[in-house]
Amino acid sequence: MTQAIRNQRKPDVLSSGPVPEDVSIRFDKVYKAFGTKKVLNGLSLDVKRGEALILMGPSGTGKSVTLRHAIGLLTQDSGDVWVEGHDMARITAPELFNLRKRMGYLFQEGALINWMSVADNVALPLVENSDLSPSEVEQRVREKLDLVHLEGVWSEMPSEISGGMKKRVGLARALITEPELILYDEPNAGLDPEISQSINHLIREVSDTLGITSMVITHMVSCVRTVADRVVLLDEGKVIVDAAPDDFLNHDHPRLRRFLGQDPD
Amino acid sequence: MQIFPGFTNFARSLGAQGVLFFQVLARLHHIPKRRAFVSAQLYGAGNKVLHVVLLVSFVMGMVLSLQTGLVLADYGQQDQVGIVVAVTMAREMGPFITAIILSATVGSALAAEIGTMAVSDELSALEVLSVDKISFIVMPRVVALILMAPVLTIFADTMGIVGGGFVARSQLGVSAPLYYDSALESLRQLGGLVAVPKDVYGGLMKSMVFGGVVAIISCAEGLRTRGGALGVGDATRTAVRDSIIAIIIVNYFITWFLYQN
Numbered sequence: 001m002t003q004a005i006r007n008q009r010k011p012d013v014l015s016s017g018p019v020p021e022d023v024s025i026r027f028d029k030v031y032k033a034f035g036t037k038k039v040l041n042g043l044s045l046d047v048k049r050g051e052a053l054i055l056m057g058p059s060g061t062g063k064s065v066t067l068r069h070a071i072g073l074l075t076q077d078s079g080d081v082w083v084e085g086h087d088m089a090r091i092t093a094p095e096l097f098n099l100r101k102r103m104g105y106l107f108q109e110g111a112l113i114n115w116m117s118v119a120d121n122v123a124l125p126l127v128e129n130s131d132l133s134p135s136e137v138e139q140r141v142r143e144k145l146d147l148v149h150l151e152g153v154w155s156e157m158p159s160e161i162s163g164g165m166k167k168r169v170g171l172a173r174a175l176i177t178e179p180e181l182i183l184y185d186e187p188n189a190g191l192d193p194e195i196s197q198s199i200n201h202l203i204r205e206v207s208d209t210l211g212i213t214s215m216v217i218t219h220m221v222s223c224v225r226t227v228a229d230r231v232v233l234l235d236e237g238k239v240i241v242d243a244a245p246d247d248f249l250n251h252d253h254p255r256l257r258r259f260l261g262q263d264p265d
Numbered sequence: 266m267q268i269f270p271g272f273t274n275f276a277r278s279l280g281a282q283g284v285l286f287f288q289v290l291a292r293l294h295h296i297p298k299r300r301a302f303v304s305a306q307l308y309g310a311g312n313k314v315l316h317v318v319l320l321v322s323f324v325m326g327m328v329l330s331l332q333t334g335l336v337l338a339d340y341g342q343q344d345q346v347g348i349v350v351a352v353t354m355a356r357e358m359g360p361f362i363t364a365i366i367l368s369a370t371v372g373s374a375l376a377a378e379i380g381t382m383a384v385s386d387e388l389s390a391l392e393v394l395s396v397d398k399i400s401f402i403v404m405p406r407v408v409a410l411i412l413m414a415p416v417l418t419i420f421a422d423t424m425g426i427v428g429g430g431f432v433a434r435s436q437l438g439v440s441a442p443l444y445y446d447s448a449l450e451s452l453r454q455l456g457g458l459v460a461v462p463k464d465v466y467g468g469l470m471k472s473m474v475f476g477g478v479v480a481i482i483s484c485a486e487g488l489r490t491r492g493g494a495l496g497v498g499d500a501t502r503t504a505v506r507d508s509i510i511a512i513i514i515v516n517y518f519i520t521w522f523l524y525q526n
Binding site: 068071073097098100101103105107108109111112113114124125128129170173 | 381382385386387389390391392393394395396397401
């Protein structure tokens with residue numbers, strides 16, 4: 001099915017028509033299944049340039065799978081995924097390589113390389129893909145570790161720091177290339193409320209000051225209040241509520257009320 | 266429904282290993298950039314298995330000496346035991362023992378390490394960061410094992426001959442000078458390819474190929490890992506099994522190539 005999509009697509013035109021200039025990411029009737037389990041079930045969603053969009057929804061409803069489509073780790077069975085001018089079903093390996101240089105991705109558990117120190121992990125994208133000198137790289141690493149309040153873990157190994165710290169190191173690594181678009185997979189899960197809120201402020205700050213487009217998966221209402229320009233509720237692989245943060249939190253959709261622990265019944 | 270799922274999986278493994286071999290070949294020019302990783306892997310591989318290679322090859326030399334020495338003694342030819350031990354260790358047992366030990370220790374560790382990276386999203390993270398995982402993870406490990414295997418084989422050959430000498434003197438009544446003179450003399454036959462003893466370079470060539478085979482198979486299985494801890498266990502088991510099968514098959518063809526005449 002996926003190969004058929006690759007072969008049949010006309011250049012730069014989605015089945016839904018041309019993608020507007022201000023749209024950074026578009027999902028159009030996207031379906032994805034793993035074996036017999038349907039995860040994305042006709043997902044349609046636009047993320048505008050510079051916008052901070054929050055994805056909420058019950059576990060297993062396709063939030064992480066959605067993010068992985070946006071960065072090309074997964075390819076849809078059918079439908080269209082469009083990221084920064086690229087149709088992800090047709091994108092070539094060099095195009096994807098260059099697109100990813102403009103993107104950041106924070107994994108759920110940080111996904112740090114376990115045999116490299118914290119500093120080496122954060123520096124990795126620059127060491128591999130930039131011409132910066134070692135002193136410039138070191139300076140950038142210090143800045144980003146300071147930004148996520150991790151000044152003292154420079155030479156620690158990932159196995160020597162807590163889960164929350166790993167996540168913050170992962171965030172520093174996602175930010176180090178100063179990307180135009182960042183995808184956050186539960187950036188504040190497992191963090192204490194104080195650090196969690198500081199991460200929320202940080203996401204908002206980079207979004208505002210650098211104009212970065214953000215897609216954030218979270219289960220936390222505090223993150224919605226601090227970070228979001230728009231919030232989407234996914235259920236069974238499709239969007240069922242799409243609203244501004246205040247409207248979202250006061251929305252009377254029964255599935256949303258149940259999800260927020262405010263069962264209307 | 267899958268017919269012969271084991272065979273299908275084996276064929277997929279073989280395909281992945283073949284593709285990985287060519288991917289590594291295409292990245293050999295990255296060695297200078299990855300020299301620190303290659304050095305770390307060299308040290309890790311050598312350091313982890315040297316004591317095992319020394320012990321096993323010493324005992325294997327003792328067994329070889331005893332088995333062949335007792336047969337030779339029936340014909341009054343026990344003085345020749347040094348020749349048999351030296352040639353067998355250099356041609357066959359040294360490289361083979363080293364390869365099996367590398368497969369069981371370093372190869373299994375490679376598959377488990379890369380498999381764990383796969384299931385904990387570390388490989389996905391490298392992909393997202395536009396880091397070439399073949400150049401970054403696989404190539405240094407393959408090069409390190411290709412370089413380390415012959416070094417370990419030299420130790421294995423030496424210890425095997427020493428172990429055989431111990432038995433020859435203590436149980437077969439062959440004097441040490443006679444044993445070592447005949448052993449060294451038997452290894453002095455120069456080969457056609459290079460001006461070093463054929464049995465020695467043949468064995469070392471074998472061990473380089475075995476090192477590459479173990480590394481490629483183990484890394485390929487690690488990269489294919491899916492499904493958490495269970496998947497890591499499966500990848501490790503498959504890596505060791507396939508490595509041993511491949512070592513035995515490749516061994517035959519190299520032996521045929523070197524000694525057919």
